[in-house]
Every structure is written in C-alpha cells, then in structure tokens.
Amino acid sequence: MTHRPKTAALIAYAGGLLSDEGRRRLEAHLAGCDVCGEELAAIEMYDSLIEDVRSSQMPAIDFESMELPLAREAAAISRTMLAQKERRSRAPWIGLGVAAAAAAIGIFVWSQRAETPAPTPAPIAEATEVVEPAPVEVPEPALLEPVVTLAAGDVHRVTEGGEMSLSLGDVLGEGDQLRSGDRSEIHVRLSDGTGIRLASSTETTLTRIREDEVRLELGAGALAHDVAPLASGSQFVVLAAGYSVEVTGTRFVVSYLADTVGVDLSEGSVRILAPDGEVIELRAPARWRSRGNAADGQPDAPAVRGLAEPRIAPTPVTLTDLRIVQWSVDGFEVETLGTVQIGLAPGEHEVRGWDPRGRLFTALLPVGDAPVELRAEALQPEAPRLRPGHLDEEDLRPVLTRGMRQVQRCYEVALRRGVENATGRAQIRLDIGVMGEVTRARVQGLPDGPLAQCITNYATRWTFPPPGGPVTIEQPLALTPTQ
C-alpha cells in the first residue's frame, strides 16, 4: 500500500508547532520515509519561495498612461452623480422630508449631548497629504447631438427649465430626462447613427452624450438600443439600479421592470457590472435578469421593432386617431394610444393602423414641405382583411411552458374526479390577437366537459408578446395518467 504523507503534521513540524514527543516521533518516522521527507522538503522550499516572491520586484507598470482614461471616467461619473444630486434636490417634498429628518436628528443629538459627556470623536482617517499635481487637461469630446425622431403618445422631457412635452425634431442635451407614459414611445437618434428607443412607461436620463462616451441612466421601463460601431476607446454604458451595462457595438434592450434589471441581447456583446462587483459577460443571443431566471415569471423586455430613421430635412407628420393602438409607417411599427409625431421625406407614404381588435385601417398620405396631420377620418377600414402577425418559437415557449403547468393541474383534477376518456392525444388551438391576447381557445380531441372547459378557461387568459397581427397556433397535448 502506498504511504500517504500526513501533510498537516508535516506543516506543523515545519512551523515548530509539535510537542517534544510529537516532534521526536515524526523525526523517527522521517528517518525511514522518503515520501514524507520529500514533502517536508517541499514545504520548506515553498516557505522560502514565498519569501523570494514577496521580495521579487514587479515588472515596471506604466501607471501614468492609465491616468488619462481614468480621469475621463472619473469626470463622467462625477457628472452623473452631480446630475443625480441636482435632480433629487428638485423634488421639494424630498427636501422637506430630509429637512424634517435632519431636524429630528439634530434635536436628538442635542439632547444626547446635554445628558451625556461628549464621546471622544472617532479618528477621521484623512487621506495622506498628497501634493496635488496640476489637474490633467482633458479636452472635451464632441457632443453627439441627440434628436427626437419619433414622439408617440404621452411623452415629456425634463430639463433645468422644468418639464415640457416632447416633440418631433427636438434637440436634446446632456442631463435631459425623457419620460414616456403608458402606451407611448420615444425614438432618439444620435449624430453617429446610434438609435435609442424608449418603450412605454420609461424614464431615462441622457447623462453624457459625447464621442468618447454615451452614458444613459434608466430609472424605470425599458430602453432598446441599436448602437453604431464604437470608435476605439469610446463607450456606451447604460446604468440601471446599480448595474452597469457596457456595450461593445450591438443591438440590445435594457429593462428595469418590477425591481428586476434585464438585458436582452440580439446582436453583439455586452458586459454587465453588478453593484457587488460581479462581472457578467453576454454574447448574443442572450437573456439575463438580475433576479432568477428570465423564463421564471420575470418580466419580458419589449420587443424591438425598428427605429425611426433620421432624415435630412424631414417634414413633420402627425398621426392622430384614438382608435389606433399600433401604427406602421415606412417599415417600422410603433404602439401607442396617442398622437404619433414622425419625420417623413416628401412623397407618398402608406400609413397603416390597427385597432385593439386587430382591424386594419390604411391611408395614403401625401407629404410635401409643410407639416402634415393625418386625422381619423382619413383612415379607411380594411376589415375584415387582417395583416397576419408572427410569433417566434422563443416568444411562444415561455407562455406555453407556464400554461402547460395549468393544463397539468386541470388534468390532475379531472383524473381525481374520475373524468372518462381523459387519455390520449389532443391539441389546444389558440387565436392570438394583435396585442398578444388570446381571442379564442379551443381544445380539440377531447369531449366537451370539465377538462376541456378548464383548459379553455386558463388558455384564454394567456398573453403572448404582440405579434403585430392575428396569429393562430396549435399546441399538441399528450394525456397519459401516471402513478
């Protein structure tokens, strides 16, 4: 049998931690044991090597060349923090709350001081006095002028001057906050071609929009991005709830919904830095959520369906029809309950709109140099012809996976109640409306009765991602009772 050295005992021996008796016994053993002798020699060599490593010099590292990019980063972060502070200070009720809390603390501290002798103040560890060199001169990179290319529904912009409605063609500035209400949408294009789409109920701040760095802060909702290839050394960063999502040229959606930060990546790669220092790298296609699994009941990010293109000297076009929940103009689609403002090139454009029931309305819109408004009376219904929608398997799977658990429950209840003919193959046929709702559910292959009714009841409550038009799907079921 091979003798295994007792490493722990040898370490204790090398460290002089054994009793006299233990040391004598180990030395007697060492005299005849090559394996243990070798291990002890290795332990002693390791200890001496550690000393050598600690005393060996590091290769020269050029820390100076790091100072400039780090100074830029620090300046950008500093601006972000100051902008946040300023925004917070704008909310008067918060100010009042803080003032009240400060007063309470002040009273408490004052009363404590009156009752007890003042404790010795804790030493404040000041930074070592360092003579500051002249600040590094960082030339400010050019602004990537952000322009609103689509404003749909209830959309606002908050600047230092206050809150105002957002309009097509508005030129935005650093520090501006954009807000989209329910069923509303904003598209912004930067001068480098990067597109940013704010989904409904989204709040974001354009903290920095420069050639070297674009930094957006997502307060709530979802942001879809189509980032132009980044120049070397430049960055595109989205901050959400302490998470930093850093992009390397890509199409992606960052969402902050139901206290969960999500990233849905359809192209390229992103790096996420978590507040605890964890670094997560994603390559497309990928889905990531800050809590749990993306498929585990976490909110889905809105789908990206094109971004309004920037146009040279566009003519402002306003689409107003409160019946319409989804518009399609020149190949991109937008969902809204309100007015859509978009810039279109002069010429004829086919405008399509769908109402909540999926009925199509169309109009041919002539656009010249003067602003145009399309009103409800110009849209002609094309019902019953509906444009078919489309759902990918990845859109269907999460909903059907959750739904199958409900079907399973229906089946278990039916078996317990002794429902007959509850074995074999069946299928659920679902008609899905333009907004993703199930407009009709039928169970085929099962007799009418409580089981089919239970499945139908559940299925009509399922909601899929909006397919853009009516879709019918069939989901097979294999019903087999088991023990």
Added chain:
Amino acid sequence: MVSSTFAALTLSAGATERQARPMDPDAALIARAQQGDTAAFRQLFRRHQGTVSRIVYRMIGPSPDVEDVVQDVFLNVYRSLPSFRGDAKFSTWLYRLATNVTRMHLRRGRSRPRFTDTEVPEAPRDGVPQDTPEIQVERAQRVRALYRLLDTLSEKKREVLVLHDFEGVPAKEIAEALDIPVLTVRTRLFYARKELYAALAAEPSLESVMHALMDKLPGRPKRDSAGETPSV
C-alpha cells in the same frame, strides 16, 4: 413626535454599529469620491495601484495584458464606487473586484495563463548586503518555477493562494471578498498548497534544492554532490 423618536433611536443604533467597526482608512476618500470629487478618485487609484497590480500580476503572470487588466479593475472600481455602501472594508471590496475582473480576463482568453520564462526582477534591498549574482540568478529561477507551477492550480485555488500566501490577506477577508465561507478558504488553501508541494517535489529545475533540503532533515543519510545516496 412618535416618528421623530423612532428616527432618533434608529440613528443611535447605527452609530453604535459604526463605532464597533474600525474606521476604514479609505473612508474619507470614498466619501469625497461619492460626492463627485475627481481628485479623490485619483488618490484612490494612486493608493491602491500597487496592490491591484500585484494581485493581477500574480494571477495572470508576466503578460503584456497586466496593464490593461489593472486599468480595467480601476475603471470598474470607479463605476461601482457610487454604489459602494461600506458594508465591507474598501480593501476587501477591491480584492473582490480585482479577482473578478482578472478571472473574466482569463476566461475571455479561453486559455490558462501562461507563465513564460521572462526575467523576474530582484527587489532592491536597502541596507541589506546584496546577494552575489549567482544567488540572485538561482532565486529568480526558483521564483519562475513557482509561477509556472501556480499555473497548474485551478482558478479557485490560485485566487485563494495568491491573496493569502503572496499578499498576506487574512482568510476572513478573503472569505468576504470571494463570498465564500472561511472554512472553504482554508480548505482551498490547504489543497492548493498540497498540490504545490507535490509539484515542487517533482519539478526538475528544483531538484538540487530539494536534495539539499532533504539532506538537512534529521536522521537522513547525506548525498554526494551528484545527488546520489552514498552506497555502503
């Protein structure tokens, strides 16, 4: 009235808690940085650049990527600093970021770090008599061999070993930094060393050192200069 009493009591408990923990020497700089003071960021970089570069160097070895990784660590430090709450010591948090960023760098390379036989410079020892050039060369060779063997350890073991044995970080702090129990740190450390002992004993370039050390063991027969045990 009730709410102000509650606020006061809460504050009092927090103050006691803060006093129990020794003041983080970086606290003042962090507070300034969190207020947007860019000079404080720079000072934090200068204070900790040595520690971070040592950790990175010892994790990835002599590689041209060391500087990039060090800069990456500090970029991440800067970006995360606004959300640093001071629950852990700044140095612990820094170890965590440095190991995470280095780990990601190694994984991105999809290869294990390679310790090439580059020169390991000798540190100047003020006031200590300089070793002869031969001794310096031998020591550099031994250190290179150790780095090579370090490469054979798993990522988890190497992280713990570098932080504990090379950097002298206490096990408790490593546990906090890597978010693992202290017992796991000690276990990884034990097995990392055990693997290294076996690797050192089998390393051909260290054979003569091994023989010399074994000859010094109590009750061992001495070997001749060729390393052979004299025959009777």
